[in-house]
Amino acid sequence: MTLKIAFLASDTATAQAARGALVTRYGNCDKEAADVIVALGGDGFMLSVLHGTQELPAPVYGMNRGTIGFLMNEYSESDLQERLAQAEEEVINPLSMQALDADGVTHSELAINEVSLLRAGPQAAKLRIYIDGRLRMQELVCDGALLATPAGSTAYNYSAHGPILPIGADVLALTAMAAFRPRRWRGALVPKSAKVRFEVIDPKKRPVMADADGRSVKDVLHVDIQSAPDIAHRILFDPGHGLEERLIREQFV
Numbered sequence: 001m002t003l004k005i006a007f008l009a010s011d012t013a014t015a016q017a018a019r020g021a022l023v024t025r026y027g028n029c030d031k032e033a034a035d036v037i038v039a040l041g042g043d044g045f046m047l048s049v050l051h052g053t054q055e056l057p058a059p060v061y062g063m064n065r066g067t068i069g070f071l072m073n074e075y076s077e078s079d080l081q082e083r084l085a086q087a088e089e090e091v092i093n094p095l096s097m098q099a100l101d102a103d104g105v106t107h108s109e110l111a112i113n114e115v116s117l118l119r120a121g122p123q124a125a126k127l128r129i130y131i132d133g134r135l136r137m138q139e140l141v142c143d144g145a146l147l148a149t150p151a152g153s154t155a156y157n158y159s160a161h162g163p164i165l166p167i168g169a170d171v172l173a174l175t176a177m178a179a180f181r182p183r184r185w186r187g188a189l190v191p192k193s194a195k196v197r198f199e200v201i202d203p204k205k206r207p208v209m210a211d212a213d214g215r216s217v218k219d220v221l222h223v224d225i226q227s228a229p230d231i232a233h234r235i236l237f238d239p240g241h242g243l244e245e246r247l248i249r250e251q252f253v
Contacts, residue, residue, distance in 0.1 A: 003084050006034035006058070008049055010041030015065040021077055034058045036084050036236070040075075042066015043155070047112055047213050050233045054110075059089055059234035070154060070246060073238050087236035090167065090243045092151045096228040099210040102203060102219040109212035112233060113152025115225045116177075117198050118144035120209045120218065124180055126201035127208070131194050139201060140185065143178040144208075147196055147225050151243060154250050162187055164251050167243040172196075172227070195226045 007028050009019035018040045031037050031053060039049040039062040046062045053060060061084055064072035073083075094110040101107065109115075119125040119142075127145055129137040148157035150165035153173050158164060162175030174196065175187040190196060199222045200208045210220045237243065 001085075003035040003081060004029045004033060005080075005084070006031035006037045008037060008039050010045040010066065012041065012065065015040045015045070018063070018065050018075060018077075022080070025077060026080055031056060031058065036061055038063060038080075038084075039072075040065045041072075043068055043071050044214065046071045050112055050235070051110065051213070054231060054233060059236050061087055061236040070250075071151075071235065071243075073236075073241065083238060084236065086239055088239055088242050090235045090237060091232045092149065092167075092235065092243075093227050093229050094231055094233065095147060095149060095172075095212070095225050097210065097212045098224040099217040099220045100222050101217055102221060107210075107217045109215050109217075110228060110231065111152075111212035112149065113155045113213055114146045114148035114157055115223065116144055116146035116156060116211045117200075117208050117220070117223060118177075118211065120207040121205075123206050124178075125206055125208045128199040128201055129174075130197040130199070131190055133195070133197075136188075139181065140176060140179065141181040142176045142185075145174065145176045145198065147190075148173040148175065149227075150247070154247060158250075163189070164247055165189075167247055192227050195224065197225075198223045 007019045009015040037058045037060045062072035063075040094112045097109045097115045099107045127140045150167045153165040160177045162173045170192040171189045179185040210217045210223045
């Protein structure tokens with residue numbers, strides 16, 4: 001069976017040239033009618049495609065025309081129909097973020113990789129952390145903190161010295177950036193079902209922004225985060241190159 005493909009590309013010249021070549025070779029259809037959506041770009045573009053197509057039935061197959069391409073397959077113009085037919089599917093659930101800002105407005109966003117809180121002024125942020133309504137840390141003084149999914153654990157979380165999580169793990173990584181008090185706090189693992197709240201202490205003096213996969217909210221007062229199991233992102237990988245293999249391989253580089 002010939003699959004109907006929708007090709008989406010980032011704005012870079014490399015990605016656009018790849019899209020042109022692939023469309024000429026395989027044709028193109030609207031993403032709403034596609035059997036498979038092929039995303040051409042880097043990981044950032046892949047995240048935007050996953051967010052933008054989450055209501056559609058077609059899975060997303062990425063080919064790397066960006067920099068890192070952790071969520072992408074290798075780029076090749078040949079045998080694409082065969083590669084798509086043989087691809088293995090990974091299903092990941094995003095995080096749901098509810099962020100209340102200083103104007104009293106609640107912002108709702110989804111994050112496939114992580115939700116992060118970052119200081120937005122010259123002074124370190126002060127955060128209070130609750131897990132499932134129970135106070136777990138009275139005061140964390142830091143440049144920021146994040147909650148990462150297994151799929152996102154090799155991204156910002158890993159750069160902040162957080163743990164890499166197996167793709168099937170039922171835990172989330174709570175990681176601090178440049179923790180000052182408690183000194184060098186190493187973070188925590190929390191159940192995937194946990195409801196995490198970050199409260200900003202002294203937000204006028206120490207402003208904090210919240211970010212969900214690149215969508216930011218300024219001057220937050222508190223941020224509630226939990227997994228969204230009712231939302232499933234379907235990603236296709238070439239056999240033997242899925243997220244589980246990549247997460248293991250990343251730890252031995």
